[in-house]
Amino acid sequence: MLPQYKQTATSSLLSLQWPEPPRNVLIIPKLHAPQVTESAIDFAKHIHGEYPNLNLIFERRVASNIHESLPFPIYTSDPIHFPAKIDLVATLGGDGTILRAASLFSLHASVPPILSFSMGSLGFLGEWKFEEYKRAWREVYMSGSRVAVADLSASQAHIPADAALAEGDGLRLNEAWDGVRGKSLGASRSSKILLRHRLKVGVYDASGVNVNEQLMPTSTTAESHQPLPPVPPELKHVPKLEGPIAPAFHAINELVIHRGPNPHLAIIDVYVNNHFLTEAVADGILVSTPTGSTAYSLSAGGSIMHPLVKTLLITPICARSLSFRPLGLPLNTKVVLKLSKKNRGRELEVSIDGKRRTGVTVGMEIRVEGEMVGQAEGGSWTGGVPCVIRSPATGDGGREGIAEDDDGWVGGLNGLLKFNYPFGEGQ
CATH class of the missing domain: 2.60.200.30 (Probable inorganic polyphosphate/atp-NAD kinase; domain 2)
Structure with a gap:
């Protein structure tokens, strides 16, 4: 499933637009970290329970370790087949785990979107805390769907088609998401993508x-x-x-x-x-x-x-x-x-x-x-590593332009790398 990335006038980041719901998800946890493995199991159980039509794929060594802990089938393959099958990648670990994920597509011009949870020793590239995994997954899965669904405790409610058209880009509701439960995202909410050059x-x-x-x-x-x-x-x-x-x-x-x-x-x-x-x-x-x-x-x-x-x-x-x-x-x-x-x-x-x-x-x-990146025919993009950027926890951020682009990067620069950190401060 090849996603599209929409450019906006107010941000240097791209907007993730799925033509249909992603189907094959590759989950890559940090190796030799039992706590991360347990989190990967929880993540897989949540996805299977709320999004049953998805196929969950793991590397062979990971699948052999966790399949007995899961009451449903999971899939694995040689990495050579991943580029033709994987729609979306989720990593649980540090920057090295993201590099491992990107290396699986190192011979190919296109890389699936990467949703990264920071669970490593540094995590400067990791965008999300694992405690947010339900919201993070829901946002990236529903991105560009044009479907607004009610809370789990309520009956499903969809926005009318003419409301979707009023959003400005002429897209109608995609019925492929009709059976998805979850918290309402609004008619035009989409995940932000930072396309990293290679x-x-x-x-x-x-x-x-x-x-x-x-x-x-x-x-x-x-x-x-x-x-x-x-x-x-x-x-x-x-x-x-x-x-x-x-x-x-x-x-x-x-x-x-x-x-x-x-x-x-x-x-x-x-x-x-x-x-x-x-x-x-x-x-x-x-x-x-x-x-x-x-x-x-x-x-x-x-x-x-x-x-x-x-x-x-x-x-x-x-x-x-x-x-x-x-x-x-x-x-x-x-x-x-x-x-x-x-x-x-x-x-x-x-x-x-x-x-x-x-x-x-x-x-x-x-x-x-x-590597130069750009838009190909049909709206898909070639080149780069598309990384899902963490959005504000409430609303749509209330900000536009460069401030939105820089928020996570500047925070990581100060919080993790201690940019221009004075001697003796905070000791």
Whole structure:
């Protein structure tokens, strides 16, 4: 079920519009956390009890652990089938759980909406508290339905069709939601979507052949991920220094090339739009998205970027030069990283979002550019990771424009990251 995302004149966020109710929901809890697993079971029971027509899908290792705790069927599959089946993703955990969810769609241009509950150690990307899961689920499931339903204790009441038309976009009631119980959301209430940009990454050998299939899962994902499918033969032989080719690997946070256990500093040649920029002598180089600017890049001294800013960041890791500063570039910039012939260590490690890794040697190159997002035919959107943004608990917020966009991000910046936090305060 491909959702549509509607732009509004008063907000930079998008409005989630389901053409029909979502059917297949992937639930991803944090691993090795019994309390989170119990919450996932409660969440699944609620969805099955109130929305019985939904199919609940889990990763194999999770399904094997919880299926005996649920009195109804759940489903599982190899992750390769998720992109063609999953309508909506719900994560219970921290930022790493969201990255794990996004990595399941890393070879695809479209990612289902992600409803995230903050239950991890940081949770800067997580929007909702788990105690709000009933309201959060109801909002995202009913988003754009044009159906207003009464409270559970009352009989169902639907707004008339002419009232829906009066809302201004010409949509009539969708009868597919007629049997849904729940609290009234109003005729035009919809979930807000923040579309997070990703990086497109291609790894190439010395002859210019894409070797993305050599990207292997890290130990944290090895149980459920397989090596990437090979690049089609007709796409393998392309001139060097062109943009990444399909299937590009997508990253929501960053790509990092680093010296690893090698005792010598890495020497990396950096090219921007086919022009040589600099020879970096450092522990490594990061190329990150605005979302990733508050992750590894921030720890390495990079700038904090709002996720709506269309940019990518180059951040050195412990550079030998004091004048090597983090650099912001337009999102469509093509960045190429090459292991210099001067490098004393003959191989460096490349890691993508901490989920995939490979080694690169002299002559190989990593090509990175920002993923552009946009509206396709039929109103669907391609590119990016659509994240469901937490709405105010009462009403429709009473605010418009940039304040609405920034509320959660600014709160997280101050509350979680302690932005410009004075020494000694609050001790």
